[in-house]
Amino acid sequence: MLGRKVTGDRERETISKAKTFMPAGNGNTVAQDVMIRDGKGPIVWDMSGNEYIDYLLGSGPMVIGHAHPNVVAAVVEQIGRGSTFFAPNDFEVELAEEIVNAVPCAEQVRFLSSGTEATQMAMRVARAYRKREKILKFEGGFHGMNDYSLMSLAPSSPPDFPKPSPDSAGIPHGVQSSVLVAPFNDLETTTAIIDKHHNEIAGVIVEPMQRVIPPKPGFLQGLRDVTLQYEIPLIFDEIVTGFRFAYGGGQEYYGVIPDLCTLGKAVSGGFPMSAVVGRSEMMAHFDSDRVPSDEFMPQVGTLNGNPVAAIAGIETLKVLRQKGTYEKLFQIGQSIKDGFQRLLNEAEIPAKIIGEAPMFDILFTDNEIVDYRSTLTADKGKMVNLNKLLIERGVFKGDVKYYVSTVHTEEHVKQTLDAFESALQQLPG
Ligand SMILES: Cc1ncc(COP(=O)(O)O)c(C=O)c1O
Known part of the structure; x- marks a missing residue:
């Protein structure tokens, strides 16, 4: 039965221990009072056995659903043969080749372990290649937790463009002078900067x-x-959009090819791995044989390209390559979006559903949403309340975003819309 019906003693105890032994619980922002224990396909269960339709999907990686049998079988087999070697392995090479086949800008691939590392390295490649220092990013753009990315992600009083505002304590002041910030979707201001x-x-x-x-x-x-006019490397952060909006990612979907991109989440089917990919002449900075010593970027990581994550990625991509996968993903996502919008309209609640079918969210506002500053007009409290009501009714999502998988079905859509309708009835005005 869907929904948070009971909280068992063990789950309650674990929630309390989390707050004792880990600062702020686990640190991720999603529902701190639910301990997820199992996942299969589009469903997750908490420690007390409550069942939820999952739209968090591990914050995106589980695009083909949890515990996909092909991924599980391949991973289990490899774990029995060794989890990581640091030495080269054939699976990372196979995955790199597939990424180059799939992603338009990818001529070469360097594996890392998290998205945060990948964006940091991509920015470093750009600096090494172009021999300049500043990175231009967009206000509200998220590129993980490195010092350069945590500039103007969510400024409470945004300074004038292009001045950045640090989002975290502990970032050296010097980083601010290496980052410029522009408004997303405002080409005129961005071009002027x-x-x-x-x-x-x-x-x-x-x-x-x-x-x-x-x-x-x-x-x-x-x-x-x-960026082409000034020969400035353009980096697409495709950690979310990669293999999700299309097999070739956002660059295929929107038809614009960058010089470099970062991949994560779906690329390794739920195991820790990320990648920087791009034009060979830029990727050359990882290769001491191809650039002068002062242009070389040493870059190693204990678990980078490990065979377990690489195999999970290979198997995930095989499933995504199957005929009709993206059509189905888009169709299911669109059904949910349309259903939400209809129910919101019927309830006469001003709200906008924004995003694309595989990933979207609801913003409680009448205003057009085009950039970070326009998102500030949305009623965040309402969103928090709705998310809570949905979890109680068996719809699990993060603070922001619904991620849709290839294994959500029309039946899950129906159950989700029923839960949504009931949640809207309880939503404080
Ligand atoms: C667009 C984008 N870039 C980078 C990251 C950071 O990736 P990770 O959490 O693997 O460090 C994320 C994570 O959600 C992301 O959404």
């Missing part, structure tokens, strides 16, 4: 769909044009 600072800019990093805000028609192409 690039025109003025092009001589200092090493690279531009952008999520092709920023969080759940789709790019306006022409925005990504305009960014591509101006």
Whole structure:
């Protein structure tokens, strides 16, 4: 039965221990009072056995569902033969080859272990290649937790562009002078900043769909044009959009090819792995034989490219390559989006559903959402309350975003819409 019906003693005890032994519980922001224990396909269960339709999907990686039998079989077999070697292995090479086949900008691949590392390395490649220091990012754009990414992700009082605002304590002040910030979807302002600072800019990093805000028609192409004009490397952070919006990611879906991109989440089917990929002449900075010693970027990591994660990625990508996969993913996502919008309209609650079918969210506002500042007009409290009501009714999602998988079905959509309708009836005004 769907929904949070009971909380057993063991789960209650574990929740309390988490707060004792780990600062702020586990640190991730999702429902701190639920301990997820199992997952299968699009369903997760908590420690007390309550069942939920999962739209968090591990924050995105489980795009083909939890514990997919092909992934499990391949991973279990490899674990019995060794989990990690640090030495090269054939699976990382096979996965790298498949990424190059799939992703338009990918000529070469360097594996890392998290998205945070991948964006940090991609920015470093841009600096090494272009021999400049500054990175231009977009206000509200998320690129993980490294010092450069945690600039103007969620400023409470945003400074004038292009000045960045640090999002975390502990970031050296010097980092601020290496980052410029522009408004997403505002090509005119972005171009003006690039025109003025092009001589200092090493690279531009952008999520092709920023969080759940789709790019306006022409925005990504305009960014591509101006970065090409000044020969500035353009980095797409495709940690979310990669293998999700299309097999070739956001760059295939939106038809704009960057110089470099970062991949994570879906690329390794729920195991820790990420990648920087891109044009060979830029990736050359990882290779001491191809660049002068002062342009070389040493880069190693204990678990990078480990065979278990690589195999999980290979098997996940095989499933994604099956005929009709993306059509189905988009169809299910669209059914949920349409259903939510209909129910919100019927309840006369002003709200917008933004994003693309495989990943979207609801913002409680009448305003058009085009950038970070416009998201500030949304009623966040309402969103928090709705998320809680949904968990009680068996719909599990993160603080932001619904992720849809290839194994959600029309039956799950129906159950989700029933839960949503009931949650809206209880939603405080
Ligand atoms: C667009 C984007 N970039 C980077 C990251 C960071 O990835 P990780 O959590 O693997 O460090 C995330 C994580 O959600 C992301 O959404």
